[in-house]
Amino acid sequence: MYRRSLLQAALSPRAIETVQETRRQVEKWLTKERRVIYGITTGLGKLKDFFVEERDQAIFQQRILYSHAVGIGPYFPDDVVRLAMLLRANVLSRGHSGVRPELIKRILTFLNRGIIPLIPQIGSLGVGDLQPMAHLGLCLVGAPEGRVRFQGEEGSAEQALQKAGISPVRFPLAAREALALMSGSTMVLANVIYAYYKAKRLSRLADVALALNMEAIRGEMNAFDERIQLARGIPGQIETARNVRELLKGSEWVTEEGRRRLGETNPRVQDAVSFRASPQLHGAVKDVLHYVGTVLSREINASTDNPLFFSGESGYESLSGGNFHGAILAYTLDFIDIVLTDLAVLSERRSARLLDPATSYGLPANLVGGAVGLNTGFAQVQANAVALVGEMRSLATPASIGSIPAKGNQEDHNSMAMGAVRKTIQIIEHLQKVLAIELLCAAQAIDLIKEKMSGLSMGNGTARVYQLIRRHVPPMWEDAYVKADLEKTIRLVEDETILREVKHLLT
Incomplete structure (x- = not known):
């Protein structure tokens, strides 16, 4: 209310x-x-x-x-x-x-x-x-x-x-x-502003999910070294790597000692691209959102109706024009849709790696907590991320190129921006769920190896996120009705409870 x-x-x-x-x-x-x-x-x-x-x-x-x-x-x-x-x-x-x-x-x-x-x-x-x-x-x-x-x-x-x-x-x-x-395009603009702020928060939450997943795979931290980020010079990339380092500060899981606990005898050297290049990819999303912010800062104070009236030396004039057109906002929404969809693609790939013994560095198949075969584990939980990403790819098809003439061809070009709005709302909702799945899978993975990692500390930020999830959702030692736990985790994402828990560590 x-x-x-x-x-x-x-x-x-x-x-x-x-x-x-x-x-x-x-x-x-x-x-x-x-x-x-x-x-x-x-x-x-x-x-x-x-x-x-x-x-x-x-x-x-x-x-x-x-x-x-x-x-x-x-x-x-x-x-x-x-x-x-x-x-x-x-x-x-x-x-x-x-x-x-x-x-x-x-x-x-x-x-x-x-x-x-x-x-x-x-x-x-x-x-x-x-x-x-x-x-x-x-x-x-x-x-x-x-x-x-x-x-x-x-x-x-x-x-x-x-x-x-x-x-x-x-x-x-x-x-x-x-x-x-x-x-004018005021209702479209209001929706873009809403989407912009939601997207900015989700781009930071993606950093949090990534960091928790790094604990789960005992990831290699050199990829997040500040010198690498400065050598590329992308502001969002620098920010993402800093966020991950802060969240993982103090972690002994993401070290050679942590990796040896599950049998890695040789140096990891580097992780898969979905982990190793995450600063570059998450950072590119943040840079796109920065561009969106510059568009919005103009549009908020723009005169967008038709006609417009102007005073000058010869008095007032009425001028008919096209400031009402929502093209710039439609393009902006399409751009948001594309980058948020790719953020979901990354998250899905990272959660998928946790379930596959060939890519998880020693985790049980499907993150099963009990006897494998008798228990199926998290395969169907992670399948939700696959389904959501599939839908997001369809939704990310640009709306702005779909102009259809209307009203006796007087409006012979339409931005279709409101259609873009509706797609963006769905994409944001889907991304929240995909990130929740990654967080839930990472927490389950941490529980399954926690005993072997005894005596080694997690990161200051990742420990807080893990403990928060576990206050609301218990680990799954044998197959149970996991849907309720998934929905609880989704709510923790949607109401920004997880993000607030570590907000002080993020830039």
Whole structure:
């Protein structure tokens, strides 16, 4: 349930003044000059050549919302919707959109009171957020068709506004305001920001899973030497190697002595690429996410609706353009999908090596805790990672290259960014599960050799992660209903319990 935040958003006096100045010009064009301006005195899309009279503006705004609020499918997460509302309020406050300050204040009232519009995910083509933001518009105007969540209950916007004591309940939009709400890629942007922060955390959790797995295979640490990383110069690579060294600091398992405990008499020299090149691979993911951050830092404060209004020496101008287009965000999502999928590929390969006696350096087949054959062990647990990676590879096919013309060819190029959003959400969910499987397999491997490693300490960070997992999930000495243990481990990943345990050791 959403709990009202102590932080309250407000429109600054300077922003109010800027917005009012542009609004006065819009009203002048409407009432005195009868200028042809897209979306204000004209219809939308293919209907741009049809004039809309000033006297019809109120009903025009209402009909825009009703005709566009046709999204279907599941609702966006509450946090994403709230972020989209804040982003749209910020864009409108820049003074390029021609709305009234009252509309922006209405959005902020919803935010501050904890009224969360329910916005379907399917319908937007990524050349703007016409459908999802139209659903937001219905809620803002207090229409009975607008659906919201308030104090944990779903209902009509009209009822929620009454319950929250917000007046007026009905809030008619003025000329220009429906399109100003809908034109742009705000809902896509909110989802990219959400995905970006989830992906950053998962890239660090992948370092944690890798480190725990290094204990399980008594891995060779030279590959993480800082000198190797500096010789390549990739910032994310340097960060990943440092994280692994910090997590494994003090470990005697990842030493020649540790390896001898399970019968290795010759130096390991180097591990497989999925371990040895993990700084380079995890690091490349982090560098891609750094690029994503630069895109988002621009987009958060970008004016993305159409038309836009600008003041100059000769007065105000209305300019129609394409800032609403979500191409840059679609490309960004596709890039995130690709690198997170490859991160899952690495994790799956590392957990698979633990189950294979030919690659695990002395671990029992399938990580079986009892008699092999009588017990099957973790083969089917790890098979989940294989299945998830297979799906992720399909989901990582770029959405941005799939433009389909729409609306009488007026929108003859669409970024398909909202489709990319939906794929990215699934990829993040899948990656969380793949990393949970690696962590669970590594913990099982540690238990199976712990007696032979008696007297040797684990790393400061990896010991904490192992102990945390074991507080929630016991080792499996004989086959049992392991699905429940897997689900518990997945929850520890999803709610970031594991990451918080060693956050102080990570950069």
